[in-house]
Amino acid sequence: MLFPERGVHASWSFFLLVLLAAVISPAEIVVSVLLAAALHECGHLLALRAYRVPVEGLRLSALGAVLYARGARRLSYGRELIVTLAGCGMNIFCGVLTALLALRLSWVEGFVLAGAHILLAAFNLLPIPPLDGARALYLIAAFFLGPLAGERIAAVTGLVCSSALAGAGVYVTAETGGGTLFLLASLALLFGAVRRSGLAKNAGRV
Amino acid sequence: MKQGRRRRAMPCGGRRTAPGTRRTPRGGTDRTPRMVVQVIVCGALFVALVGLKLIMPDHLSSLRGTLGQWLVRDADFVSAFSAVGRAASGEQTWGDSLSEACIAVFGGEKRAQEVSGELIGVTVPEQDAPEMADARELPALAVGEQRILGFAYACPLSGTLTSPFGWREDPNSGEECFHYGVDIAGEEGASVACFADGTVGTVGESNLLGKYVTVNHESGFSTLYAHCSAVTVSAGQSVRKGDELAHVGSTGNATGPHLHFEVHDGGEYLNPIYYVVS
Numbered sequence A: 001m002l003f004p005e006r007g008v009h010a011s012w013s014f015f016l017l018v019l020l021a022a023v024i025s026p027a028e029i030v031v032s033v034l035l036a037a038a039l040h041e042c043g044h045l046l047a048l049r050a051y052r053v054p055v056e057g058l059r060l061s062a063l064g065a066v067l068y069a070r071g072a073r074r075l076s077y078g079r080e081l082i083v084t085l086a087g088c089g090m091n092i093f094c095g096v097l098t099a100l101l102a103l104r105l106s107w108v109e110g111f112v113l114a115g116a117h118i119l120l121a122a123f124n125l126l127p128i129p130p131l132d133g134a135r136a137l138y139l140i141a142a143f144f145l146g147p148l149a150g151e152r153i154a155a156v157t158g159l160v161c162s163s164a165l166a167g168a169g170v171y172v173t174a175e176t177g178g179g180t181l182f183l184l185a186s187l188a189l190l191f192g193a194v195r196r197s198g199l200a201k202n203a204g205r206v
Numbered sequence B: 001m002k003q004g005r006r007r008r009a010m011p012c013g014g015r016r017t018a019p020g021t022r023r024t025p026r027g028g029t030d031r032t033p034r035m036v037v038q039v040i041v042c043g044a045l046f047v048a049l050v051g052l053k054l055i056m057p058d059h060l061s062s063l064r065g066t067l068g069q070w071l072v073r074d075a076d077f078v079s080a081f082s083a084v085g086r087a088a089s090g091e092q093t094w095g096d097s098l099s100e101a102c103i104a105v106f107g108g109e110k111r112a113q114e115v116s117g118e119l120i121g122v123t124v125p126e127q128d129a130p131e132m133a134d135a136r137e138l139p140a141l142a143v144g145e146q147r148i149l150g151f152a153y154a155c156p157l158s159g160t161l162t163s164p165f166g167w168r169e170d171p172n173s174g175e176e177c178f179h180y181g182v183d184i185a186g187e188e189g190a191s192v193a194c195f196a197d198g199t200v201g202t203v204g205e206s207n208l209l210g211k212y213v214t215v216n217h218e219s220g221f222s223t224l225y226a227h228c229s230a231v232t233v234s235a236g237q238s239v240r241k242g243d244e245l246a247h248v249g250s251t252g253n254a255t256g257p258h259l260h261f262e263v264h265d266g267g268e269y270l271n272p273i274y275y276v277v278s
Helices: A012-024 A027-050 A070-074 A077-105 A108-124 A132-145 A147-176 A181-197 A199-205 B031-055 B057-072 B077-089 B094-106
Strands: A007-010 A057-061 A064-069 B160-163 B166-169 B176-179 B182-185 B191-193 B198-206 B210-216 B221-231 B244-248 B258-265 B268-270
Touching: A012 A027, A012 A057, A012 B031, A012 B057, A027 A064, A027 A077, A027 A108, A027 B077, A064 A070, A077 A108, A077 A132, A077 B077, A108 B077, A108 B198, A132 A147, A147 A181, B077 B094, B077 B198, B198 B221, B210 B244
Parallel strands: A007 A057
Antiparallel strands: A057 A064, B160 B182, B166 B176, B182 B258, B191 B244, B198 B210, B210 B221, B221 B244, B221 B258, B258 B268
């Protein structure tokens, strides 16, 4: 069994998001994004396996997928950084490979799949918790300045970037009269960054 | 209890959960039935939606349209993803691709220029005459008068003109929008011929245009052929007037098989009616 201890856990939000996407999005977009997300997790999984870290479980939600691997705490900053970036690395590798194949074979759908890979990688590299970019930033900062400073730098960067993104979301939605998806996504990221920084928790106590 | 960062189990997902947000029970045994229930419920919802689509296609289409409009408006993710993919392949620059992707996602108004109308069963109207369907002012990039192309050309498809170049009511939203090309009804699978000698520019697919192909001609002119069932040429290929480019279809936002044909002069949209009426 791939995840012997915790198994695979999917939340309602994951199924409902897929269902919603299937209703409003073209099938090739849904399939491309799911495939890119699956390969992204495979990238993390392969890196963990390479460092002989047992993976206990997989959790799927509307926010994405999470691999549970308690053994990862034993990894050095450098190795954990590799594990963290392996998902995006896998997406970029698969994206470029698929794009080249699509160009060679005049495979129209291949460009869409390649685009899904590249965009998923770019999105995950944003330095906003809980995305990979934020974790990578923390690991780099922690390596040079210590864990506490790393945590603060990652939290502040996440807040600044997610606030800017949310502002852009409001502006773009108001300016173009477009849909609310970008705005909702940017607000969700802002919420994630606030929670990560502990502001939401403190506010709850008040 | 708050644990140290390095001592916490590390979630390595593409998007991770915030620390300490939720504790899931250990062991997979009690999770399997729950997941089965989730799959069954969502499967039932999916089957119900498919059933609704078969029984009441108009209602489901309306629901889908409402949801889609609220969430993504006219965003064309297929085009956006495809543009990024093309940049990754080296076919076009990242700057052009990102610009194209931004227009596809956020530039709904410009892309709404082409939305197919109710084409089924429409017969030849008076609009076959090369006049505008509406006397209102043209959008900035639309050109009303005929321009001399300076090269030989031919009609890409013989058939009935079902929607002219000009203002019209968007059949989906009901809003007035400008139709930057002409729609020519044709048999599904009929051959679409190249308008004039040139080089195939882009072979792509989008939500609105379906499968489409563009051809670059002399002097900065280019043509677009959309809603095809299949495109039979490749980007970069040299083509001659009358060569087969594609087959008529109803892909993208179309309700019946037809060809959407546009003639561009650089960034301007010409009225194709001057060049397709025999």
